[in-house]
Structures are given as structure tokens and as C-alpha cells.
Amino acid sequence: MMFRVNGEQRSWYEGMTVADLLGDMGDSQHYAVVRINDKHVSRPYFEKTLIPDNSEVFLIPLIAGG
Amino acid sequence: MIMEYKMDTIKTFYYDRPIIEKGYANQTLSIDISVPDISVKPVDEKMKDVFIGGKGFDLWLLWHSVKSTTHWTDPDNAICIASGPMGGTPLYPGSGKSIVTTISPLTGSVIDSNVGGYFGPYLKFSGFDALEVKGKTEKDIVILIDGVDEKVEILETSGLPDDSYDLSAILTEHFAQGKPRHISVVSTGPGAKNTRMGCLNFTWYDLKRKRARYKQAGRGGIGSVFADKRIKAIVARWDTVKADTNNPANGNALKAVGRKHAKEIVKLDPKQNEMATIGTTHLVTIMNDFDLLPTHNFQYGKHPEAVNIGQEVYRPIFDAGYDGCWMGCTVACSHGVKDFVPLTGPYKGTKVFVDGPEYETIAGCGSNLGIFDPHTIIEMNFYCDAYGLDTISVGTSIAFAMECFEMGLIDETHTRGINLSFGNRLAALEMVHQMAEGDGFGLIVGQGVRQMKSILARDYKADPHIMQDIGMEAKGLEFSEYMTKESLAQQGGYGLALKGPQHDEAWLIFLDMVHNFMPTFEQKAEALHWFPMFRTWFGLCGLCKLPWNDIVPEDNKDTPEPAKVMKHVEWYAEYYTAVTGKKTTPDEIIRMSEGVYNFQRIFNLKMGFGQRDHDDIPYRAVGPVKPVEYESRRERYDKELVEKHHVDITGMDTEEKNRLLRKFREALYEELKDAVYKRRGWTANGIPTLETVRRLGIDFPDVLELLKAHGIE
Structure with missing residues (x-):
């Protein structure tokens, strides 16, 4: 049971949220948005959003807009 | 395409094309169409x-x-177009931008607008670092700048179509001599003639799709000046662009740094924002999630239907393929929609190709109008481009009219029977068609928010005070599409921008509100110095800013100043050095921009603006105007009153709390002005000091005289 974060394999566990992942990585403040497969998830939803097994996660350092 | 048209040459100017030296042609082209006269300036x-x-x-x-x-309608108003020393470099991503300036119909002062497409580089390679066109004519003209045959021509025309969509296709074919990629056309459309918010379309030729595509110099009504002069188009013709066409001082160093940046984008864009696939559409749902997506004339920042106009919807709608608006760009974000069939207007029922939509158009012509239908937004996008209208000013102006309608400030007797309620898709499209025709209520909307406020108060007795609060313009320019209520730094990013509230000086919302990188006034002021200066530099050099901070290095977050993406800033310094041969550093980049930035501020002063009062913004940009807006974020605002301003809100109703909140927030914005002016080296009235202009080398005699007239000596 694995998933990928920015192309690198990580172990997956049942009930893992985006907030859990960033906490495990020590990166909770640097990312405002992550993409799980093709779906964007923003920080207000990090604690509610589960990471599915075998998913592809990208951490998006969104500092720019316009 | 069969069309009867005539083009007769009325003036030809032959010249010897100079060799480009380290990114410069070392001369500019001056055209006075009244005489007509064509000359070269060193x-x-x-x-x-x-x-x-x-x-x-x-x-x-x-x-x-x-x-x-x-x-803006005077003959001595000029339209100036320039690339920059790095413009036209195919080896470095995002190096094909042009900048256009003129005196704006919306603001009465200097406007600048940056745009992709091939024109700026082709102009330079044809022998001119910049072009100025002044004067006016009584007959329609086309200007041809032909770098291959070393001539500039003015042609009188008749029978050409009015809209940019057909016009740019016809002129591309007319001048191409079988090589359409060698042509770039600048044109506008009928909307520019009949409004103050006309845009210019700049073409680039799409080899795969075999058609002229276009990008817009949208802001400030430059297209309206173009149309008022009766210029149908300006066409540049150039030959094949090669790696050394720009003749950089150090080609190997340029290749090395360009390759690094291009490869990084190819590697990281798919992991980050996917701009090469979905452009800027990802911002729609992200802004919505953070309560920052303007909806219903900037009243609210989110809407449950926003997902219907986000990247997941547009991804399959966009026509897949390479979409770079300049050669060699690996960001390649200029996506479009193939075989779109409009439901209204002159192209109703026919297949067209639509360039866009980008985030600003989706938010401006979509959510801010209460429209969450992706196809209506595409149709608005198409007609704004074809008619030569700025989608941002169009969106923000219609949004204002819709709110006035819903508030009862105007009614159907004023709109000539059109129900301008939020969400009325056909009414929004009808406004765009009326703007192009110069007819109906669209004629009033097309004057922009500032003029509309006066017209509705004068002719329809609408309340000027409430319109001042909800009319989203500053300096006369309509706001672009970000909510600023909860980010003081971005209020400054818009309000203190030289040309008016456009996000291309400083986009600080996430840094301020989400990442909390700048909690103090001093930090905000520093950001409102550094970011506008660095972003100004892109416009001096012929560059697009997207490669700088929309795709960032993987280790960026571990650097001391992640917001500045200093690794890329250093690459840009290397790039400038490699092209011009002038050794530069990140600090020197800021100093270069400061000179031009302060000069533009002083230019505003010359035109009767450029002082503290002119940096005011409507209260809708600062906080909730109506109780219903307060209620939508009551928890946040109550907390601010209690914890930040130490107010006992027990027993207060919403209106009372809102009045207090307004007092505090308006005072904070004034404090921000003080801090930013100080950091920029300006007086408390927002005018550059003598010391500042001397330090930057812009202490020209007429500048000093102007400052003296304002008590600065």
C-alpha cells in the first residue's frame, strides 16, 4: 500500500488526510494547495480530505496568481 | 475567405535595417499618421x-x-509599443512580450499593458526597439513594418472587416507571401470604437492549427485610442527567428541559463500548476476555496457552483497541443477552444476558434456576474476579443451594472427592457453586443465604471455614495479579478499600482493572507516595494513573468525568501548579463526598475494625477459594504473587532459593527500608504522626492520643474 508524493513513493495508511501527510513531512505551512491525481485540494480542506491508496500527490507551492 | 477590400499605399519609407547589437536595434520608429510622416530616432x-x-x-x-x-483623443496622444533587450530570444521561456502605452480613455493618465504574440520581437528585428504612432486620420489605414524588405508603409484601406477575428486572418494572409508565421498583426474591433475599454489583439501564427492566434493588450482602453486614430491594424513582417537573431553578448552563457530554466519548467510544471495543459484555470477553484473568487460584483469570495467553471471543466474543452505565444516558451499557457459555436451575435451557429479563456476572463465574465456556465464564458471571451474589448473591464463594468440593477438604483426603463440580474447569461452577452454596436444600455456600460457612476447619478438619480462604495474602479481603471477585502497588502497591491488596480504589479494575497509571510506594516511596505519593482523589470526587458514564480524550484521553500524565488531572480540577472553584456545582480535589477517606476509616477503627476488621493480605492475593496456582506463573514469580522481593535461588540447590530469595522480598516489603508510611500522614497503626498529622482538618474530638467511646481525642491 503505497502512494507517490512529487514522484517519490511513500507508505500509505488507512485514514490518512492531506494534513496528516504534510504533518508527517514537516511541511504544513509551505503548501496552500495539493493535487491528488487531477483534483486540486486547498488548505481549508486539508484536514477533511483523505488520500486514496495508489494515488499521485503533488504539493503545489502556490505563491503566484496573476 | 472571400472579401472585397482595397489597400492603397499612401506613404513609403525605406530604411537600412541595423544589425541587432546585444538585444538592441538602437533606434525607434516614429510615425505621425496625420501628415503622414515616418522617421527614425536614435x-x-x-x-x-x-x-x-x-x-x-x-x-x-x-x-x-x-x-x-x-x-486621449488628441492627435498628440501616441500609442507606443516596444519589446525589450531580451525580447525575441527563443532560448529562454517567456521572452516574446510587448508593452504598449498611451494616455488612457479610462484614467486620463498613462496606461501600460503587456501582451504576448510575435509583434514586439518582429518590430525589433525589423530594426526598431520601439514604435510610436501619433496623429489621426479620416480614412482607415493599415501600417506595415516590413523588416525583410526594409520599408515602412502606410496604406489607406476600405472594405476590410471590422472585427479582429476576421481582420487578423485576412491581413496575415495578405502580407504573408506564403509564410504566415512571418507576420504579426495588431488590431482591434468595433467595441473599441464605441467604448473606452478597447483592447489590442496581437497575433502569433499557430503552425499546427494553421491560423493566426491572438493575445490581448487588454487594460486601459488602448484599443479605443487605436480605433479613434482610425488605425485598422499595424502589421510586422520578419524572417525566420534564430537563436542568434537577437545577437546576445554571450551566446553560450545565454544558452546555459536558458536551458536550465526551460528544462526545469518541463520537469516541474506537470507536478505543479500544469499551465502547459490548463493555463491559469486552476486558479478558479483555488480562489473559491480561499474565499477570494469575486462573485456578484466582488460582494463574496466563493460560490457553490464555482466548480463548474474550474480546471476540471476546461481541461477537456481546451484543444490539446502546443500553445506558446512566443517561440520556444515551455510554459506555453495560451490555450484555446476549437470548433466553438456561439449561440448569439454575428457568428451565431458558425464554428470559431476561441483564444482562452484565462482565469481573469472566467472570473470577470463568469463568477463576478453570477454566471457559472463555462460555455457562456467562452462566448463572452470570443466576442470580447473579436470586438476588441478588454474582458476584465467588461466583466467588472457589467458586474457593477448588475448590482445597481438588483439594488434598484436602475431598472428596466434605463436598461431598455433588459433584466440585468446576476446570472442572466443572455443579458451579459447582449451587453457585449451592444458595446460593439454602441447602442442601448451597453453604450453606457462601455464607458466603464467611473463614467457609469456619473451617468447613472446624473441621468437616473442613482445614489452616488453607494455607487462610490461598490463601483470597483480606482484611478478610473476597473479592478482585475481578485478579492482584496481580507488582504491589506493586496489592497495596496491594487490601490498603489501606478496605472490602476491591475495585479501585474503585485499579487500578494497568498503571501499575505494564506502564508502570512508579511505580518507587519514594514514587511508589507517592503513587499509593496520589491514586488512591483521586480515585476516592472519584466516589462522593461520584453519578458513574461510566469516562468519566474508560477513554476518554482523544488527546494524553493527551504530558501530564506521563498516568496521572491531568488534562484530564478539570479537566473534572470545572468540572462540580462548574457544578452546585454552589462554585468548585473538581483539588486541592480530592482534599481533599474525603480528609475522607470518613479518616472511613471511622475508622468502621472504631469497628467494631473499621481498624488495620495489618487491612490484611494472603493470601500468594497477594503471591507464589507452591506450588512449582508458582513454577515457572510461575520465570525471573521467580529473576531477582528474584538481581538484586534478591542471593541466590546455585545449588543451591537450588524450595521453598527460594520460602521466601526470600516473606520478601522480605512485607517489601516491610510497607514499602509504612509509606510509604502516612505519605503519608495516618496513624500507623504505620494510624490518622489528630489533625493529619489537624483539617485535614480531621472532628474531631467522638466522633471525637476514639475516637482518644483508641486513644492518639491
């Missing part, structure tokens, strides 16, 4: 040192063309 070392190129050159030419009393 570019000296001082001009390059102080103004660098691009917007800097434009401003210098415009400064000498206009008087303080020049109105």
Missing part, C-alpha cells in the same frame, strides 16, 4: 541605461509626445 546609451527598453522606452517617447493637457 537610441543612445543614456536612454538604455535609464529606461532599459520596453515600457521604459515607451514612457520616454510618450512623455515627449504629450502635454499635461493632452486628452
Whole structure:
């Protein structure tokens, strides 16, 4: 049971949220948005959003807009 | 396409094309269409040192063309277009931008607008670092700048179509001599004639799709000046662009740094924002999630239907393929929609190709109008481009009219029977068609928010005070599409921007509100110095800013200043050095921009603006105007009153709390002005000091005289 974060394999566990992942990585403040497969998830939803097994996660350092 | 049209040459100017030296042609092209007269002006070392190129050159030419009393319709108002020393480099991503300046119909002062497409590089390679066109004619004209045959021509025309969509296709074919990629057309459409918010379309030729595509110099009504002069189009013709066409000082160093940046984008864009696939559409749902997506004329920041106009919807709608608006760009974000069939207007029922939509158009012509139908937004996008209208000003102006309608400030007797309720898709489209025709209520909306406020108060007795609060314009320019209520830094990013509230000076919302990188006033002021200066530099050099901070290095977050993406800033310094041969550093980049930035501020002063009062913004940009807006974020606002301002809100109703909140927030914005002016080296009235202009080398005699007239000596 694995998933990928920015192309690198990580172990997956049942009930893992985006907030859990960033906490495990020590990166909770640097990312405002992550993409799980093709779906964007923003920080207000990090604690509610589960990471599915075998998913592809990208951490998006969104500092720019316009 | 079969069309009867005529083009007769009325003036030809032959010239010897100079060799490009380290990114410069070392001369500019001046055309007075009234006479008509065509001439060349030299570019000296001082001009390059102080103004660098691009917007800097434009401003210098415009400064000498206009008087303080020049109105946008006067013949001495010039349209200036320039690339920059790095413009036209195919080896470095995002190096094909042009900057356009003129005196704006919306603001009455200097406007600048940056745009992709091939024109700026082709102009330079044809022998001119910048172009200024002034004068007016009574007959429609086309200007041809032919770098291959070394001639400039003015042609009188008749029978050409009015809209940019057909016009640019016909002119591309007409001048191509079988090589359409060698042509770039600048044109506008009928909307530009009949409104103050006309845009210019700049083409680039799409080899795969075999058609002229276009990008827009949208802001400030430059297209309306173009149409008022009766210029149908300006066409540039150039040959094949090669790696050394720009003749950089150090080609190997350029290749090395360009390759690094291009490869990084190819590797990281798919992991980050996917701009090469979905453009800027990802911002829609992200802004919505953070309560920052303007909906219903900037009243609210989110809507449950926003997902219907986000990246997941547009991804399959976009026509897949390479979409770079300049050669070699690996960001390639200029996506489009193939075989779109409009439901209204002159192209109703026919297949067209639509360039866009980008985030600003989706938010401006979608959510801010209460429209969450992706196809209506595409149709608005198409007609705005074809008619030569700025989608941002169109969206923000219609949003204002819709809110006035819903508040009962105007009714159907004023709109000539059109129900302008939020969400009325056909009414929004009808407004766009009316703007193009110069007819109906669209004629009033097309004057922009500032003029609309006066017209509705004068003719329909609408309440001017509430319209001042909800009319989203500053300096006369309509706001672009970000909510600023909860980010003081972004209020400054918009309000303190030289041309008006456009996000291309400083986009600080996430840094301020989400990442909390700048909690103090001093930090906000520093950001409102550094970011506008660095972003100004892109416009001096012929560059797009997207490669700088929309795709960032993987280790960026571990650097001391992640917001600045300093690794890329250093690459840009290397890039500038490699092209111009002038050794530069990140600090020197900021100093270059400061000179031009302060000169533009002083230009505003010359035109009767550029002081503290002109940096005011409507209260809707600062906080909730109506109780219903307060209620939508009650928890946040109550907390602010209690914890930040130590107010006992027990027993207070919403209106009372809102009045207090307004007092505090307006005071904070004034404090921000003080901090930013100080950091920028300006007086408390927002005018550059003598020391500042001397330090930056812009202490020209007429600048000193102007400052003296304002008590600065």
C-alpha cells in the first residue's frame, strides 16, 4: 500500500488526510494547495480530505496568481 | 475567405535595417499618421541605461509626445509599443512580450499593458526597439513594418472587416507571401470604437492549427485610442527567428541559463500548476476555496457552483497541443477552444476558434456576474476579443451594472427592457453586443465604471455614495479579478499600482493572507516595494513573468525568501548579463526598475494625477459594504473587532459593527500608504522626492520643474 508524493513513493495508511501527510513531512505551512491525481485540494480542506491508496500527490507551492 | 477590400499605399519609407547589437536595434520608429510622416530616432546609451527598453522606452517617447493637457483623443496622444533587450530570444521561456502605452480613455493618465504574440520581437528585428504612432486620420489605414524588405508603409484601406477575428486572418494572409508565421498583426474591433475599454489583439501564427492566434493588450482602453486614430491594424513582417537573431553578448552563457530554466519548467510544471495543459484555470477553484473568487460584483469570495467553471471543466474543452505565444516558451499557457459555436451575435451557429479563456476572463465574465456556465464564458471571451474589448473591464463594468440593477438604483426603463440580474447569461452577452454596436444600455456600460457612476447619478438619480462604495474602479481603471477585502497588502497591491488596480504589479494575497509571510506594516511596505519593482523589470526587458514564480524550484521553500524565488531572480540577472553584456545582480535589477517606476509616477503627476488621493480605492475593496456582506463573514469580522481593535461588540447590530469595522480598516489603508510611500522614497503626498529622482538618474530638467511646481525642491 503505497502512494507517490512529487514522484517519490511513500507508505500509505488507512485514514490518512492531506494534513496528516504534510504533518508527517514537516511541511504544513509551505503548501496552500495539493493535487491528488487531477483534483486540486486547498488548505481549508486539508484536514477533511483523505488520500486514496495508489494515488499521485503533488504539493503545489502556490505563491503566484496573476 | 472571400472579401472585397482595397489597400492603397499612401506613404513609403525605406530604411537600412541595423544589425541587432546585444538585444538592441538602437533606434525607434516614429510615425505621425496625420501628415503622414515616418522617421527614425536614435537610441543612445543614456536612454538604455535609464529606461532599459520596453515600457521604459515607451514612457520616454510618450512623455515627449504629450502635454499635461493632452486628452486621449488628441492627435498628440501616441500609442507606443516596444519589446525589450531580451525580447525575441527563443532560448529562454517567456521572452516574446510587448508593452504598449498611451494616455488612457479610462484614467486620463498613462496606461501600460503587456501582451504576448510575435509583434514586439518582429518590430525589433525589423530594426526598431520601439514604435510610436501619433496623429489621426479620416480614412482607415493599415501600417506595415516590413523588416525583410526594409520599408515602412502606410496604406489607406476600405472594405476590410471590422472585427479582429476576421481582420487578423485576412491581413496575415495578405502580407504573408506564403509564410504566415512571418507576420504579426495588431488590431482591434468595433467595441473599441464605441467604448473606452478597447483592447489590442496581437497575433502569433499557430503552425499546427494553421491560423493566426491572438493575445490581448487588454487594460486601459488602448484599443479605443487605436480605433479613434482610425488605425485598422499595424502589421510586422520578419524572417525566420534564430537563436542568434537577437545577437546576445554571450551566446553560450545565454544558452546555459536558458536551458536550465526551460528544462526545469518541463520537469516541474506537470507536478505543479500544469499551465502547459490548463493555463491559469486552476486558479478558479483555488480562489473559491480561499474565499477570494469575486462573485456578484466582488460582494463574496466563493460560490457553490464555482466548480463548474474550474480546471476540471476546461481541461477537456481546451484543444490539446502546443500553445506558446512566443517561440520556444515551455510554459506555453495560451490555450484555446476549437470548433466553438456561439449561440448569439454575428457568428451565431458558425464554428470559431476561441483564444482562452484565462482565469481573469472566467472570473470577470463568469463568477463576478453570477454566471457559472463555462460555455457562456467562452462566448463572452470570443466576442470580447473579436470586438476588441478588454474582458476584465467588461466583466467588472457589467458586474457593477448588475448590482445597481438588483439594488434598484436602475431598472428596466434605463436598461431598455433588459433584466440585468446576476446570472442572466443572455443579458451579459447582449451587453457585449451592444458595446460593439454602441447602442442601448451597453453604450453606457462601455464607458466603464467611473463614467457609469456619473451617468447613472446624473441621468437616473442613482445614489452616488453607494455607487462610490461598490463601483470597483480606482484611478478610473476597473479592478482585475481578485478579492482584496481580507488582504491589506493586496489592497495596496491594487490601490498603489501606478496605472490602476491591475495585479501585474503585485499579487500578494497568498503571501499575505494564506502564508502570512508579511505580518507587519514594514514587511508589507517592503513587499509593496520589491514586488512591483521586480515585476516592472519584466516589462522593461520584453519578458513574461510566469516562468519566474508560477513554476518554482523544488527546494524553493527551504530558501530564506521563498516568496521572491531568488534562484530564478539570479537566473534572470545572468540572462540580462548574457544578452546585454552589462554585468548585473538581483539588486541592480530592482534599481533599474525603480528609475522607470518613479518616472511613471511622475508622468502621472504631469497628467494631473499621481498624488495620495489618487491612490484611494472603493470601500468594497477594503471591507464589507452591506450588512449582508458582513454577515457572510461575520465570525471573521467580529473576531477582528474584538481581538484586534478591542471593541466590546455585545449588543451591537450588524450595521453598527460594520460602521466601526470600516473606520478601522480605512485607517489601516491610510497607514499602509504612509509606510509604502516612505519605503519608495516618496513624500507623504505620494510624490518622489528630489533625493529619489537624483539617485535614480531621472532628474531631467522638466522633471525637476514639475516637482518644483508641486513644492518639491
